[in-house]
Amino acid sequence: MSRYDYTLVGAGIVGLASAFKLKQAKPSAKVAIVEKESDVAAHQTGHNSGVIHSGVYYKPDSYKARLCLQGYAELLEFATQNDIPHKICGKLIVAVNEAEVSRLAALQERAKANGLDGVKRLGAEAAKEIEPYVECKEALYVPQTGVIDYKVVSQRLKKLLIGGGVDFYFDESVLNISHDRSGVTALTSKRSLQTKYLINCAGLYSDKISEMDQELRPQEFSVGSGDDLLAGRSEIRILPFRGEYYDLTADAAGKVKGLIYPVADPAFPFLGVHLTRGIDGHVEAGPNAVLALRREGYRWNQLNIDELFESLTWPGLRRIGANHWRMGLEEVWRSISKPAFLSSLQKLVPSLTAEDLVVGGSGVRAQASHKYGELLDDFCFEESSRCLHVLNAPSPAATSCFAIGAEVAKRALTSEVNL
Numbered sequence: 327m328s329r330y331d332y333t334l335v336g337a338g339i340v341g342l343a344s345a346f347k348l349k350q351a352k353p354s355a356k357v358a359i360v361e362k363e364s365d366v367a368a369h370q371t372g373h374n375s376g377v378i379h380s381g382v383y384y385k386p387d388s389y390k391a392r393l394c395l396q397g398y399a400e401l402l403e404f405a406t407q408n409d410i411p412h413k414i415c416g417k418l419i420v421a422v423n424e425a426e427v428s429r430l431a432a433l434q435e436r437a438k439a440n441g442l443d444g445v446k447r448l449g450a451e452a453a454k455e456i457e458p459y460v461e462c463k464e465a466l467y468v469p470q471t472g473v474i475d476y477k478v479v480s481q482r483l484k485k486l487l488i489g490g491g492v493d494f495y496f497d498e499s500v501l502n503i504s505h506d507r508s509g510v511t512a513l514t515s516k517r518s519l520q521t522k523y524l525i526n527c528a529g530l531y532s533d534k535i536s537e538m539d540q541e542l543r544p545q546e547f548s549v550g551s552g553d554d555l556l557a558g559r560s561e562i563r564i565l566p567f568r569g570e571y572y573d574l575t576a577d578a579a580g581k582v583k584g585l586i587y588p589v590a591d592p593a594f595p596f597l598g599v600h601l602t603r604g605i606d607g608h609v610e611a612g613p614n615a616v617l618a619l620r621r622e623g624y625r626w627n628q629l630n631i632d633e634l635f636e637s638l639t640w641p642g643l644r645r646i647g648a649n650h651w652r653m654g655l656e657e658v659w660r661s662i663s664k665p666a667f668l669s670s671l672q673k674l675v676p677s678l679t680a681e682d683l684v685v686g687g688s689g690v691r692a693q694a695s696h697k698y699g700e701l702l703d704d705f706c707f708e709e710s711s712r713c714l715h716v717l718n719a720p721s722p723a724a725t726s727c728f729a730i731g732a733e734v735a736k737r738a739l740t741s742e743v744n745l
């Protein structure tokens with residue numbers, strides 16, 4: 327049986343950056359990463375918008391606000407040191423009616439509270455100087471926002487980790503974990519790994535890994551009902567929200583110089599479909615947000631009955647449905663109707679036409695939902711004596727990966743001292 331100091335589940339950018347930070351803090355540590363796919367960045371990390379977020383949206387002092395700003399700086403430093411192409415192009419948040427104009431003011435306040443300099447309100451003409459094809463009442467310009475390819479960052483991290491002696495176990499799923507006197511045993515589809523400490527960065531399946539941790543279960547007894555206990559459910563469930571993209575044709579791509587966003591609805595954790603000129607120069611439109619029919623369901627025809635049943639019967643989803651049914655229906659309609667998707671984009675750039683859009687890729691967000699409430703707004707970590715579970719790491723977790731990694735390493739090292 328192989329023995330490690332730290333074993334991480336999941337080779338997305340959060341698992342990779344956490345292993346990197348652990349090795350930086352304790353170079354002698356024996357570290358393993360178990361990943362069910364054949365390479366790094368196979369799910370959320372390899373299917374995102376590639377935006378380096380500035381931290382404008384997040385509640386001051388929340389994990390998202392703190393770790394996004396800290397992670398932003400570390401990501402840029404890492405990219406510079408490792409010659410990873412990236413660009414700080416700034417972004418324009420576009421208000422097209424009076425209600426949105428008043429929300430812009432709130433966003434500007436939040437940017438200030440989060441310590442961002444140089445975020446400025448622009449009138450319609452000044453906005454056009456940055457994005458000539460935009461039509462708006464007012465806009466907010468955020469100079470810090472940029473673009474990068476997170477797959478490239480992940481590949482670089484993999485190389486550095488392998489160079490630092492980290493063992494990768496690809497094509498291997500963690501099926502169970504159990505605590506014993508000397509540590510934790512992770513049973514994978516191919517072997518047993520003995521580890522002093524286990525770190526769960528399994529993204530869309532992070533709730534499933536946390537449910538395997540017997541030490542977390544007693545907490546459910548105190549808050550859950552008998553039925554929940556019998557069902558073996560924890561209080562947090564990952565709901566998979568697919569985001570679909572269109573690509574702009576080469577001719578139409580000239581209508582977008584950088585990043586153009588709508589004013590996000592503060593009641594919802596998603597930012598609304600936007601236009602992004604990626605680091606490779608091609609322009610994407612999206613992503614929308616529809617409940618996926620399986621956790622790794624990238625298209626409508628990818629269905630897993632058990633996973634869908636679990637999502638639909640989750641009390642938290644019913645609550646979200648009750649509060650946001652109109653937005654949910656609009657999102658489904660925008661997913662199946664190209665004219666509806668186009669009409670959202672035309673609010674930002676009115677001259678876009680259906681011919682400018684070709685079907686693009688998609689990604690699935692791992693969005694945690696509390697059983698008795700809403701979608702979890704902030705990043706979420708849960709700990710037992712020898713396990714740390716990263717239970718909610720949606721956007722801007724790619725931007726924040728090094729700061730999340732530092733938080734994970736700090737908790738793991740402190741916990742080890744206390745054992």
Ligand SMILES: Cc1cc2nc3c(=O)[nH]c(=O)nc-3n(C[C@H](O)[C@H](O)[C@H](O)COP(=O)(O)OP(=O)(O)OC[C@H]3O[C@@H](n4cnc5c(N)ncnc54)[C@H](O)[C@@H]3O)c2cc1C
Binds near residue numbers: 366370372374501
């Ligand atoms: C459509 C979309 C757009 C986004 N845009 C941005 C953006 O522009 N900027 C930004 O900062 N963030 C963005 N995000 C968010 C960002 O991509 C994620 O927050 C981040 O990638 C999460 O990384 P992760 O490592 O936690 O998860 P993942 O990348 O999903 O990695 C988890 C890994 O765990 C593995 N795994 C799961 N279960 C097991 C198991 N039992 N055994 C072994 N391995 C397992 C999976 O195969 C997977 O590789 C976006 C996300 C999406 C979906």
